[in-house]
Amino acid sequence: MKKLSFVITLLAFMACSKEETISPTEINSKINSNAVATVTPKKGFGLTESVYGNTQLRALNLSWYYSWGYNTSISAPVATFTPMVFSLNTLSSVTPKTTILGFNEPDNSSQSNMSVATAIANWPTLVSKSTRIGSPATASNPLTTGSWLTQFMNSTPKPKVDFVCVHWYKGCNVAKFKSDMTAIINLYGKPIWITEFAPQTVSSAQASPTKYTQTEVNTFLNQVIPWMEANPMIEKYAYHNPKYGTCATFTSTGALTATGITYRDAH
Numbered sequence: 613m614k615k616l617s618f619v620i621t622l623l624a625f626m627a628c629s630k631e632e633t634i635s636p637t638e639i640n641s642k643i644n645s646n647a648v649a650t651v652t653p654k655k656g657f658g659l660t661e662s663v664y665g666n667t668q669l670r671a672l673n674l675s676w677y678y679s680w681g682y683n684t685s686i687s688a689p690v691a692t693f694t695p696m697v698f699s700l701n702t703l704s705s706v707t708p709k710t711t712i713l714g715f716n717e718p719d720n721s722s723q724s725n726m727s728v729a730t731a732i733a734n735w736p737t738l739v740s741k742s743t744r745i746g747s748p749a750t751a752s753n754p755l756t757t758g759s760w761l762t763q764f765m766n767s768t769p770k771p772k773v774d775f776v777c778v779h780w781y782k783g784c785n786v787a788k789f790k791s792d793m794t795a796i797i798n799l800y801g802k803p804i805w806i807t808e809f810a811p812q813t814v815s816s817a818q819a820s821p822t823k824y825t826q827t828e829v830n831t832f833l834n835q836v837i838p839w840m841e842a843n844p845m846i847e848k849y850a851y852h853n854p855k856y857g858t859c860a861t862f863t864s865t866g867a868l869t870a871t872g873i874t875y876r877d878a879h
Contacts, residue, residue, distance in 0.1 A: 650879040651675055654841055656694075656850035657861075658808055661685050664866060671868050672861075672876050676848065678807070680716055682706065697738050699724035712742040713749070713777055713807060719760040720751040728763045732771060739772045749777035749807050755795055765800055775847055776800050779808040781816070784824050784832035790839060797845045804845065808852040812859045821857025829858050830874045837878035851875050 656676040659668065665686050669677060674691040682705040684693040696713035697706060706712075717723035718731055731748060739745055747761065754761040754776075765773065778796055782788055789809075797804055811824050811832060824832075833851075840846045853861040861872040868876065 650877075652841055652879050654846070654848050655837075655879070656691070656848055658850050658852050660853070664862065666690055668862060668866060672872065676850075678713060678850065700726065700730070700734060703734065703737055706737060706741045708741050710742070711744045711746070712738055713746045713805070714738060714773075715748040717751040717779070718748050723751065724748075728760060728767065731764060732767050735771045744774040745772060746775050746777045746805055746807075747773045747802075749779050751779065754778070755792065755799065762799075773800075773802060775803045775805050777805050777807045779852075780806060781808075781810055781813045781852075784811045784828045786832055786835045789832075789836050793840075793843075793846065803847045805847055806840070806849040809849065810852045810854050810859050812854045812857070814854050814856070817854035817856040817859050824858050826858050826870050829871050833871070833874045834878050837875075841879060 651673050653675050655674055656678070657669070657672055657674050659665075659677045659679050661679045661681070661684065666689060669686075669689060669691045676692040676694055677689070678694045678696055679685075680696055680698050682695045682697060682702050686693070694711055694713060695709050696716060697703065698716045714735075715724045715726065715731055718726045718728075748764060750759065750761045752759060756762075761776075764771065765776075776796060778793070780789065780792060782792070793804065793806065811829060812820075816823070837849075840849050851861065859871055860869050861875065863869055
């Protein structure tokens with residue numbers, strides 16, 4: 613170990629001019645920022661394409677991503693794009709795809725905002741264009757008795773759903789995360805895609821950017837990600853960038869934060 617440390621330090625020194633020096637902290641920072649992370653088929657990301665692109669996909673070392681849209685604007689993306697039918701406004705854009713994500717938060721007035729009956733009436737369009745279809749992902753807790761998703765899944769006739777899409781923003785409680793995901797799997801009897809998860813939503817992070825310490829966020833990710841990877845009923849997962857504070861994935865310049873690096877490296 614001492615020999616390896618000496619070689620790293622020597623190489624770093626040789627790369628600098630005689631007037632420049634590089635501290636051990638800077639060396640470790642450069643090593644960590646260029647680390648080769650393990651790429652897993654499950655790990656993805658919800659990417660805001662108006663702000664981010666291939667640079668961020670490459671930095672996170674992802675297998676897949678989505679952007680809440682049916683088509684991607686990223687040319688030659690380095691990860692597999694998965695389309696979403698965000699709302700009824702997207703129906704005109706639906707063309708045949710292998711996998712489609714269903715409506716985004718239909719129980720949220722600021723998102724797709726539709727009744728269960730409306731969603732069911734338009735669901736056959738999505739089904740006819742896909743090999744595999746993910747359920748609508750709700751803003752409210754799908755485990756609540758009589759929830760929007762429960763009504764949708766129990767409609768007659770039952771809609772074709774190959775996997776259930778889940779959103780989760782309940783802090784850094786690892787046990788709660790695991791118990792919620794297990795309960796959702798058991799309730800609906802389907803595999804799940806966790807298409808949005810983070811300790812905080814964007815609004816929560818903006819209001820309280822240091823609600824969770826960096827250690828708490830790192831511990832949460834380092835525990836739930838290996839668990840998701842090992843759980844055969846969790847097919848995919850995608851972190852959601854809260855934009856502010858300790859839970860944010862990217863800096864204001866689009867570089868990885870400490871949380872981004874943790875998400876990249878956990879497997």
